[in-house]
Amino acid sequence: MNSNVTVLYVDDEPINLELFEINYEFKYNVITAESGEVALVKLRENKDVAVVVTDLKMPGMDGLSFVKLAKQEFNNIPFIILTGFDISKELIEALNSGLIVKYLYKPFNVDEMGKIIDELAVKPA
Amino acid sequence: MQSNLRVKRPIRSKILSTFFRLLFPLLFVLILSVELLLVPSIKKISLNQLSNSTFLIKNSIQTAATVAIRNHLKTIASQNREIAKYYLQLVDHGVVTREEAERRIRQIFTNQKVGSSGYIYCLNSKGVAVFHPIKGVENTDVTTFEFAREQVKVKEGYLEYNWRNPGEEEERPKALYMVYFEPLDWIISASSYRSEFEELINISDFREMVLSLKFGGQGYAYVFSTNGNVLIHPTIENLNIFERKELPNEFVRQMVSKKRGMIYYDWQNPNEDKFHKKIAVFETIDELDWIIVSSAYQNEVMAPIFYARIIAYSLIVTMLVASILGAVLLSRRLTKPVEGIMKCIDSNTRDEAPELLPIISEDEFGLLASEINRYIRVVDEKNRFIKNERIKYHSVFETSPDAIFLLDNLRIVDCNSKTADIFQGEKAQLINKSIVDLSPKTQPGGESSEAMANKVVDALNNEEIVIFEWVHISLKGKSFDSEVRLKRLIGNKSKKFIVAFVRDISENKKNALELDNYRKKLEFLVSERTEELEATNEELISTNEELMKQREEQQQTLDMLRETQDQLIQSEKMASLGVLAAGVAHEINNPLNFIVGGVWGIEKYVKKNLAEHLENLSKMFDAVKEGVRRASNIVSSLNHFSRKDYLPNIECDMHSIIDNCLVMISSELRGRIVVTKKFTSNKTIIIGNEGKLHQVFLNLLLNASQAISDTGEITIETAVFNGKLTVSITDTGNGIAPENISKIFDPFFTTKEPGKGTGLGLSISKSIILEHKGELTVKSNLGAGTTMVVKLPLNT
Numbered sequence: 001m002n003s004n005v006t007v008l009y010v011d012d013e014p015i016n017l018e019l020f021e022i023n024y025e026f027k028y029n030v031i032t033a034e035s036g037e038v039a040l041v042k043l044r045e046n047k048d049v050a051v052v053v054t055d056l057k058m059p060g061m062d063g064l065s066f067v068k069l070a071k072q073e074f075n076n077i078p079f080i081i082l083t084g085f086d087i088s089k090e091l092i093e094a095l096n097s098g099l100i101v102k103y104l105y106k107p108f109n110v111d112e113m114g115k116i117i118d119e120l121a122v123k124p125a
Numbered sequence: 126m127q128s129n130l131r132v133k134r135p136i137r138s139k140i141l142s143t144f145f146r147l148l149f150p151l152l153f154v155l156i157l158s159v160e161l162l163l164v165p166s167i168k169k170i171s172l173n174q175l176s177n178s179t180f181l182i183k184n185s186i187q188t189a190a191t192v193a194i195r196n197h198l199k200t201i202a203s204q205n206r207e208i209a210k211y212y213l214q215l216v217d218h219g220v221v222t223r224e225e226a227e228r229r230i231r232q233i234f235t236n237q238k239v240g241s242s243g244y245i246y247c248l249n250s251k252g253v254a255v256f257h258p259i260k261g262v263e264n265t266d267v268t269t270f271e272f273a274r275e276q277v278k279v280k281e282g283y284l285e286y287n288w289r290n291p292g293e294e295e296e297r298p299k300a301l302y303m304v305y306f307e308p309l310d311w312i313i314s315a316s317s318y319r320s321e322f323e324e325l326i327n328i329s330d331f332r333e334m335v336l337s338l339k340f341g342g343q344g345y346a347y348v349f350s351t352n353g354n355v356l357i358h359p360t361i362e363n364l365n366i367f368e369r370k371e372l373p374n375e376f377v378r379q380m381v382s383k384k385r386g387m388i389y390y391d392w393q394n395p396n397e398d399k400f401h402k403k404i405a406v407f408e409t410i411d412e413l414d415w416i417i418v419s420s421a422y423q424n425e426v427m428a429p430i431f432y433a434r435i436i437a438y439s440l441i442v443t444m445l446v447a448s449i450l451g452a453v454l455l456s457r458r459l460t461k462p463v464e465g466i467m468k469c470i471d472s473n474t475r476d477e478a479p480e481l482l483p484i485i486s487e488d489e490f491g492l493l494a495s496e497i498n499r500y501i502r503v504v505d506e507k508n509r510f511i512k513n514e515r516i517k518y519h520s521v522f523e524t525s526p527d528a529i530f531l532l533d534n535l536r537i538v539d540c541n542s543k544t545a546d547i548f549q550g551e552k553a554q555l556i557n558k559s560i561v562d563l564s565p566k567t568q569p570g571g572e573s574s575e576a577m578a579n580k581v582v583d584a585l586n587n588e589e590i591v592i593f594e595w596v597h598i599s600l601k602g603k604s605f606d607s608e609v610r611l612k613r614l615i616g617n618k619s620k621k622f623i624v625a626f627v628r629d630i631s632e633n634k635k636n637a638l639e640l641d642n643y644r645k646k647l648e649f650l651v652s653e654r655t656e657e658l659e660a661t662n663e664e665l666i667s668t669n670e671e672l673m674k675q676r677e678e679q680q681q682t683l684d685m686l687r688e689t690q691d692q693l694i695q696s697e698k699m700a701s702l703g704v705l706a707a708g709v710a711h712e713i714n715n716p717l718n719f720i721v722g723g724v725w726g727i728e729k730y731v732k733k734n735l736a737e738h739l740e741n742l743s744k745m746f747d748a749v750k751e752g753v754r755r756a757s758n759i760v761s762s763l764n765h766f767s768r769k770d771y772l773p774n775i776e777c778d779m780h781s782i783i784d785n786c787l788v789m790i791s792s793e794l795r796g797r798i799v800v801t802k803k804f805t806s807n808k809t810i811i812i813g814n815e816g817k818l819h820q821v822f823l824n825l826l827l828n829a830s831q832a833i834s835d836t837g838e839i840t841i842e843t844a845v846f847n848g849k850l851t852v853s854i855t856d857t858g859n860g861i862a863p864e865n866i867s868k869i870f871d872p873f874f875t876t877k878e879p880g881k882g883t884g885l886g887l888s889i890s891k892s893i894i895l896e897h898k899g900e901l902t903v904k905s906n907l908g909a910g911t912t913m914v915v916k917l918p919l920n921t
Contacts, residue, residue, distance in 0.1 A: 016719070
């Protein structure tokens, strides 16, 4: 880890979480959560989270619901949706309202994602 | 309305006055009878007692005196008879002669005196005075005197009579006692003047009797002689009242001079310091010169009168009070139910619900109350009926679409709410206003409103309804035309009232005016249109021909419709694919993500730790990456079918979209294909999704380019017709086999070599064009080339 940027990745697939950790192992301080509920707890535990990347379709709390809840407490953190689904009306509204800053498709390009995280982390939150 | 319950002349006063009117004469009579009958009679009784007592004393004394005189005279007469008898015995015995005896007898008789002036005389049975001391009388017949005849008749006994001697002025009372001496036939009479027998009466014999008499408590009787000697008296005896100067004696003198009667006087006993008012009845006994007095104290005598008066007057006062009380009580008993009735009636004049009188008695008032109750019920029923009628008529009055007002000549007495409405004010403002106030100075004819109104009202008779038009002015100053109907109200009392129905017809008038204008305009239009129609008729003939042409066109349209139907079936297919794709996408993309992430990790690991193997592994990495890319492409392409119309539609210039796409594929085209653009000069702006439209034309141009295996030509032609933009993309490529023409829009249909195409391009393009309400058609000749035609509605 050559950066002090902390990224929280939320996905219900453990493989995705593992790969994310592995691929950014030397780049970011990666925290993972397998659901929105856990993610909220982790956000409260780690005050230095700079960027949150979250899946959209998850059992229980879905990605947008999680973002909405998290935004109430952590208004300054940028949220990125990473999903296998096509763009939808709800996502466009979320983008327009500033709830999320970015929308990315799976499978994602690790380097591109890295660039986006870097940009968002540098920006004064 | 509240009634005044004060009675001007209450029954109480009437009863009282009646009572007084009856009572006063009664009382007057009562007082008169007390004063004129009762009091005098009591007085008389008292005085009677006094006079009776006086007479009693007088009689007693007189009787006593008579008895004494009689006995005295009898003794004298009897002694003289014995003398006469003695001398006649002497004659019998022969002692003396008869003549001598008679002479001696006469001598003895003559020398005798009875009292101080009485004497003896004798009559014979023939009434001749055989002996008499007065010589002139002897031997005379004295039967001329009444008492002498009486003597001859009775011969023996007591006799009282009055006698006047010759030479005397008046007769004096005399008394005689006679005895008869038969041998001589002499009636021997001892006669005397009665007044000369005073000494025969002992006053002390009467003392007890006189003093025992009491009159009214302290009254008493007394006796005194006319010379003032007090003979019998309870306090002053044995004195002469004229000699005692300390005692009142004036009344004594009066009694002496008056002899008998009644007298009032003041008396003061010795040793007493006050006078008593006294009343006395007195009598004089002439023979004795005694005056008998029965005296009483006036206050005592008058006491019964006083008590009688007290009783009588207190009776009168009691009667008065009782009468007044009785009158008041009676009047109260009479007026109380009346007051109740009045109160009830009074309350009924105010309250809504009628109050019935309580029937408290079975007398006339009870009857009156029940009669009033009956009346109240009848009145209440009538009132309710009247009220209902009033409400009914009032509602008719109020809901009338016409203004209705009641006029007293020209003055408004009453009006309904519609009146207030059309005159733009309150009802209260209108009441008492004159019609002239609600009209302009002059009516349209030029005549003044006042004069005209007066004329109309004066001319109004009892039967007809007068209808005319009138200009009114509302309270806010707005003038309006109205239709007025006037009718005089019939009935004596309402004769002077006029009812007016007023309808605002200014709107009607305006409408009529407009209608007239329309009519004129219409007439003009009709004549104009007639001309036009003639011209049109000619046109129609030519149009008919055109219609024939259109029929052919319709046939064509029908063909097109069939085609569209096919397209619809096509799009339905695609839509169902979209639903499938959406579900699948996520499930595929996640594994793809594992692969990408995994490969990326492996590649990084190899670069770092196993750099010498990188050369051998890079091809495998590329293969994995390519596989994932293709799979991912298909999945993302499938998403097009499920996308909803949520992306913003903006104005897109088709020419610039086409130009952009040409730029994007310029590397594919360069040196191999010639692109010819035949763009229309018209504006080619359509409303749509710029990105999707890019996708469509990129796909079409790529297909065209890929259809040309070596070199060739692509022609892009745009045209505007009937509000639609047509873009035709024609290539000189391989063309499409006729058997494939119908399949080219099916998803996953491709003729390209594997990896070059997904088979989704045209189906997606078709669905996008359909979304934009356009058409995508194809014409192709195998080996000669293909023309794709896009038709889109223009933004006009």
